Amino acid sequence: MWNTIIKNIFKRKEAVNLDRDDAQGGSAIISGNEAEGLKKIFGRSVRIRQVDAGSCNACEWECIALGNPVYDVSRYGIDFVASPRHADILLVTGPISKSMVLALRQTYRATPGPRIIIGCGDCTVDGGIYRGSYAVTDGLRGILPVAGIIPGCPPGPAEIARGVRLIVKGLIKE
Amino acid sequence: MTLRNGNEHYREVSPDEFRNECVSLWKKNCLPRLLFATDERETGQGFCLYAVFSSPGEDRFEIPFMKLAEGTFSFQSLTVDIPAFHWYEREIRDMFGLVPEGHPDERQLVLHDCYPKDIFPLRRDVTVEAIKERTDDQRIDRYPYIKVDGEAIYEIPVGPVHAGIIEPGHFRFSAVGETVYYLDPRLFYVHKGVEKHFESAGFNKGVALAERISGVSTIGHGVAYCRAVERMAGVSIPQKAVAGRTILLELERLYNHVGDIANMCAGTGFAVGYARGTSLREELQALNGRVTGSRFLRGALQLGGLSRDVLEHAQHILDTVLSVHDKFIKYKKFLFSDVGHMERLDNTGILPEEIARNLGATGPAARASGIQDDIRTSHPYLAYKRHAPEPFAELTGDALARLNVRAREIDYSVSVIQSLLSRPVTGGISADIPEIAAGSHALGYTEGPRGSVFYFVKAAEDGRPLRVKVRSASYCNWPVISFAVKGNIVPDFPLINKSFNLSYSGCDM
Numbered sequence: 001m002w003n004t005i006i007k008n009i010f011k012r013k014e015a016v017n018l019d020r021d022d023a024q025g026g027s028a029i030i031s032g033n034e035a036e037g038l039k040k041i042f043g044r045s046v047r048i049r050q051v052d053a054g055s056c057n058a059c060e061w062e063c064i065a066l067g068n069p070v071y072d073v074s075r076y077g078i079d080f081v082a083s084p085r086h087a088d089i090l091l092v093t094g095p096i097s098k099s100m101v102l103a104l105r106q107t108y109r110a111t112p113g114p115r116i117i118i119g120c121g122d123c124t125v126d127g128g129i130y131r132g133s134y135a136v137t138d139g140l141r142g143i144l145p146v147a148g149i150i151p152g153c154p155p156g157p158a159e160i161a162r163g164v165r166l167i168v169k170g171l172i173k174e
Numbered sequence: 175m176t177l178r179n180g181n182e183h184y185r186e187v188s189p190d191e192f193r194n195e196c197v198s199l200w201k202k203n204c205l206p207r208l209l210f211a212t213d214e215r216e217t218g219q220g221f222c223l224y225a226v227f228s229s230p231g232e233d234r235f236e237i238p239f240m241k242l243a244e245g246t247f248s249f250q251s252l253t254v255d256i257p258a259f260h261w262y263e264r265e266i267r268d269m270f271g272l273v274p275e276g277h278p279d280e281r282q283l284v285l286h287d288c289y290p291k292d293i294f295p296l297r298r299d300v301t302v303e304a305i306k307e308r309t310d311d312q313r314i315d316r317y318p319y320i321k322v323d324g325e326a327i328y329e330i331p332v333g334p335v336h337a338g339i340i341e342p343g344h345f346r347f348s349a350v351g352e353t354v355y356y357l358d359p360r361l362f363y364v365h366k367g368v369e370k371h372f373e374s375a376g377f378n379k380g381v382a383l384a385e386r387i388s389g390v391s392t393i394g395h396g397v398a399y400c401r402a403v404e405r406m407a408g409v410s411i412p413q414k415a416v417a418g419r420t421i422l423l424e425l426e427r428l429y430n431h432v433g434d435i436a437n438m439c440a441g442t443g444f445a446v447g448y449a450r451g452t453s454l455r456e457e458l459q460a461l462n463g464r465v466t467g468s469r470f471l472r473g474a475l476q477l478g479g480l481s482r483d484v485l486e487h488a489q490h491i492l493d494t495v496l497s498v499h500d501k502f503i504k505y506k507k508f509l510f511s512d513v514g515h516m517e518r519l520d521n522t523g524i525l526p527e528e529i530a531r532n533l534g535a536t537g538p539a540a541r542a543s544g545i546q547d548d549i550r551t552s553h554p555y556l557a558y559k560r561h562a563p564e565p566f567a568e569l570t571g572d573a574l575a576r577l578n579v580r581a582r583e584i585d586y587s588v589s590v591i592q593s594l595l596s597r598p599v600t601g602g603i604s605a606d607i608p609e610i611a612a613g614s615h616a617l618g619y620t621e622g623p624r625g626s627v628f629y630f631v632k633a634a635e636d637g638r639p640l641r642v643k644v645r646s647a648s649y650c651n652w653p654v655i656s657f658a659v660k661g662n663i664v665p666d667f668p669l670i671n672k673s674f675n676l677s678y679s680g681c682d683m
Contacts, residue, residue, distance in 0.1 A: 055389070
């Protein structure tokens with residue numbers, strides 16, 4: 001183990017540069033030249049509470065992947081937190097199943113303001129592939145005030161990080 | 175009346191005999207696979223009930239089925255004799271309004287209290303609008319959890335929104351000090367009505383829906399669905415698709431198993447092990463992305479074969495898989511050299527063989543508890559006719575056994591991929607699907623990373639499915655977790671849960 005640690009100290013870091021649009025994880029859906037980095041926008045601190053509201057679990061895996069050494073978003077000050085009371089952002093995934101509506105609303109109420117609601121994945125737009133089923137609602141917009149939605153099925157880790165950055169940046173400019 | 179479709183042997187029995195028939199199969203050591211109902215009133219057949227069993231030692235499914243008489247909305251429960259059917263029967267009660275007489279558990283399973291009690295979604299004459307109109311998503315779910323009485327027993331409620339980035343479900347622990355005495359899980363928070371949705375989506379669109387039943391089990395579900403429909407149409411897929419699908423299935427198993435072993439490190443708080451394992455998983459998912467355009471292998475399947483030629487990337491797949499495998503061997507050695515980590519896994523979350531068998535556990539969870547059950551071996555499909563793994567099982571049934579089963583399967587997956595890629599296959603990647611005859615039906619099955627996946631598809635008169643029954647591996651494995659947790663300390667629950675790697679979405683649908 002000591003060998004690994006010493007080797008890692010001297011080895012070049014191989015984490016993906018999430019500031020770049022060609023970052024690994026599939027082609028960029030949100031294009032454009034983003035001069036400002038994540039660091040600058042969040043001032044090195046943003047806390048995300050992820051809420052699964054009926055997702056197939058692919059979006060969650062991509063959020064989890066953001067924490068692995070390849071993407072390592074905590075170097076930008078982004079962190080996924082355990083409680084909505086610690087959160088700045090609610091990152092909601094899934095088509096909002098009927099059984100989760102109440103829990104989602106309660107999570108929202110437990111989040112202190114100012115709070116930003118971001119949808120993650122195509123399902124949050126209008127139910128996505130499940131649209132028209134009896135057990136899902138017609139998307140996140142009908143339930144909570146949404147700042148923006150990150151498209152993809154599922155969006156890759158780099159896309160989620162970039163999406164969060166773009167949406168928050170848009171709010172700051174306003 | 176008997177009916178045969180390949181290895182599926184259907185036998186119609188009267189409602190009175192159905193129970194005896196099932197119990198005699200169970201006593202003959204046939205493995206119960208699934209139990210489901212269909213609503214065939216539109217063709218004058220009424221409600222039908224099918225049970226599927228695997229014959230031991232041969233590639234044969236025994237499928238006794240019965241038709242309920244008109245005006246009958248109940249059947250004799252099988253649960254007391256065959257405990258593996260306890261959830262299936264509760265689900266049938268929720269979704270069809272057919273009451274299993276004598277079932278020991280009268281609580282609702284799938285539908286939460288937001289749904290009306292007198293509407294049964296899977297009945298064919300119930301429309302989506304009718305259900306939506308009467309659903310009130312503000313109604314609080316008052317599920318009667320099983321209460322443990324006694325001195326010093328207290329309850330710990332957890333969820334549905336958990337601390338980590340995981341799916342929603344509520345767990346009610348009854349603990350004595352640190353020790354879990356009983357765990358009552360409440361699932362189906364992510365119920366999306368997928369089985370009903372299949373009926374309106376049509377056969378072709380069903381592929382995308384099946385791919386999204388459970389996030390990381392795209393190919394396991396996708397291939398099972400495609401195979402069911404292809405069997406109904408009587409189509410055999412080209413050799414290239416056979417090899418391609420098998421490779422995709424094994425790629426899926428690889429990234430799941432590597433990820434599961436890494437996640438168990440998260441369960442024990444072993445950060446270095448977690449970081450190294452997730453890096454390996456990331457390499458495999460990046461490979462998935464390059465081969466199919468999706469990190470979760472989505473969109474590569476279509477009815478009749480494949481939608482893209484994955485064998486084009488043969489060299490690339492081989493190089494990455496072999497290099498990851500080399501790293502994995504070192505990684506495994508590293509994990510086993512860490513006493514703290516191993517100590518936590520050893521003897522934790524023991525699932526006794528008897529309970530695994532009675533509740534119908536499947537996949538690595540069953541194989542870690544002494545049950546030699548693998549669909550690839552018992553009912554070989556695709557390229558597994560030549561590459562079926564040797565039957566094996568670990569005996570201890572603890573978290574360490576589940577890790578060992580996965581590590582062994584990783585080695586096997588690599589060898590299957592290697593031997594399939596070493597033989598060039600020519601020809602097309604997809605066959606045409608003719609129109610599917612009304613009333614035709616078939617089973618589709620695969621061994622996914624979490625265990626066996628079953629689909630039963632039946633066609634209606636209007637060229638759409640009359641019924642798509644989905645049975646994911648997690649649906650079988652969720653009920654056993656209460657038993658695996660019993661007697662362990664509460665902080666070990668995340669570790670035990672991770673060692674099973676259960677999908678909420680795959681179970682809730």
